[in-house]
Amino acid sequence: MDPRIREHAEVIASHSTDVQPGDLVVVAAPAAAEDLVVALHEVLGDRGATPVYLGKSDRADRAYLRAVDEDDLRTPEHLKALYERADRVIRVRAKANATETSDVPTETNAAHSRVYRPVQETVLGKRWCLTQFPTPAGAQLAETSTEAYENFVWDAINRDWDAQREFQANMVERLDAASEVRIVSGETTDVTMSVDGMRTQNDYGEYNLPGGEVFTAPVPDSVEGEVLFDKPVYQQGREVTGARLVFEGGEVVEHGADKNEDVLTELLDTDAGARRLGELGIGMNRAIDRFTYNMLFDEKMGDTVHMAIGRAYDDTVGEGREANQSAIHVDMIVDMSEDSRVELDGEVVQRDGTFAFEEGFDG
Numbered sequence: 001m002d003p004r005i006r007e008h009a010e011v012i013a014s015h016s017t018d019v020q021p022g023d024l025v026v027v028a029a030p031a032a033a034e035d036l037v038v039a040l041h042e043v044l045g046d047r048g049a050t051p052v053y054l055g056k057s058d059r060a061d062r063a064y065l066r067a068v069d070e071d072d073l074r075t076p077e078h079l080k081a082l083y084e085r086a087d088r089v090i091r092v093r094a095k096a097n098a099t100e101t102s103d104v105p106t107e108t109n110a111a112h113s114r115v116y117r118p119v120q121e122t123v124l125g126k127r128w129c130l131t132q133f134p135t136p137a138g139a140q141l142a143e144t145s146t147e148a149y150e151n152f153v154w155d156a157i158n159r160d161w162d163a164q165r166e167f168q169a170n171m172v173e174r175l176d177a178a179s180e181v182r183i184v185s186g187e188t189t190d191v192t193m194s195v196d197g198m199r200t201q202n203d204y205g206e207y208n209l210p211g212g213e214v215f216t217a218p219v220p221d222s223v224e225g226e227v228l229f230d231k232p233v234y235q236q237g238r239e240v241t242g243a244r245l246v247f248e249g250g251e252v253v254e255h256g257a258d259k260n261e262d263v264l265t266e267l268l269d270t271d272a273g274a275r276r277l278g279e280l281g282i283g284m285n286r287a288i289d290r291f292t293y294n295m296l297f298d299e300k301m302g303d304t305v306h307m308a309i310g311r312a313y314d315d316t317v318g319e320g321r322e323a324n325q326s327a328i329h330v331d332m333i334v335d336m337s338e339d340s341r342v343e344l345d346g347e348v349v350q351r352d353g354t355f356a357f358e359e360g361f362d363g
Contacts, residue, residue: 212285273326303353
């Protein structure tokens with residue numbers, strides 16, 4: 001076994017989830033990630049925890065969602081009960097076919113998201129980690145060799161997370177003190193939002209692994225302006241490109257996309273909260289230096305910001321502030337490497353991808 005897989009497992013158990021003796025741990029992963037699952041079971045055994053393995057299959061999910069009547073979709077209470085009893089939850093992504101579920105109707109996916117929401121909320125209430133195991137399918141999406149993709153994934157994951165935390169703390173301090181954020185990129189994006197009273201989180205690999213972003217929640221009704229998400233996003237096994245959202249009073253009042261606009265429409269129609277932003281994130285992991293069609297990595301990429309339609313994470317919502325509620329949370333990326341800036345209360349804190357606290361910043 002590649003020693004980096006064991007290192008990956010150690011990072012998950014020690015840094016990301018802090019597994020303790022006696023912990024009940026759910027490990028949910030596809031068969032393609034078996035090597036990491038094996039390494040995790042070794043590490044969990046060393047730490048005196050009790051794991052249970054939950055197999056995941058996109059083929060099985062596709063078969064079910066294509067066969068089931070939408071009216072028969074129900075919350076899987078038995079799965080919810082499993083997560084309720086667990087102390088730690090580790091979820092691994094490792095696709096054998098990145099487009100396996102592309103022929104599931106978008107309305108079925110939206111309905112499934114709604115009934116699955118109680119399960120997702122249960123997981124989010126635990127100490128959890130979502131991570132990636134490199135597969136040939138991931139390499140194909142990233143348009144690279146399998147070996148190069150493996151190197152990329154483990155370089156982004158197996159790193160000095162204390163140093164990453166300290167680097168990102170520079171942005172946390174600034175964003176936490178701000179009331180208004182303005183994001184400008186070329187002539188296609190100019191959007192403002194209030195973050196007054198919201199909490200800024202420093203993601204250094206505790207929940208999402210890899211980490212590498214600073215994120216908060218906008219005040220739901222404060223978002224104004226237009227955003228062009230110039231990086232593609234994969235949803236439901238399909239690529240949405242050129243997604244454009246126009247906000248008034250915090251709500252999406254106009255939208256479009258160059259490709260698979262119907263997928264974007266179905267996402268926005270999931271529920272009322274799906275037309276509002278639940279997150280603003282700023283990518284800061286410099287080891288992620290290329291776009292790979294994998295949001296777990298792409299949203300952390302330096303020189304980008306991302307915004308998520310849908311649910312706000314509770315730990316980003318300040319006391320007495322409204323948390324946007326939705327069955328979905330879908331991140332989309334804006335490239336900030338050229339002709340772009342991030343302003344906090346009128347002060348430029350990032351220009352063309354370079355932060356005010358980095359060498360080479362031109363305020």
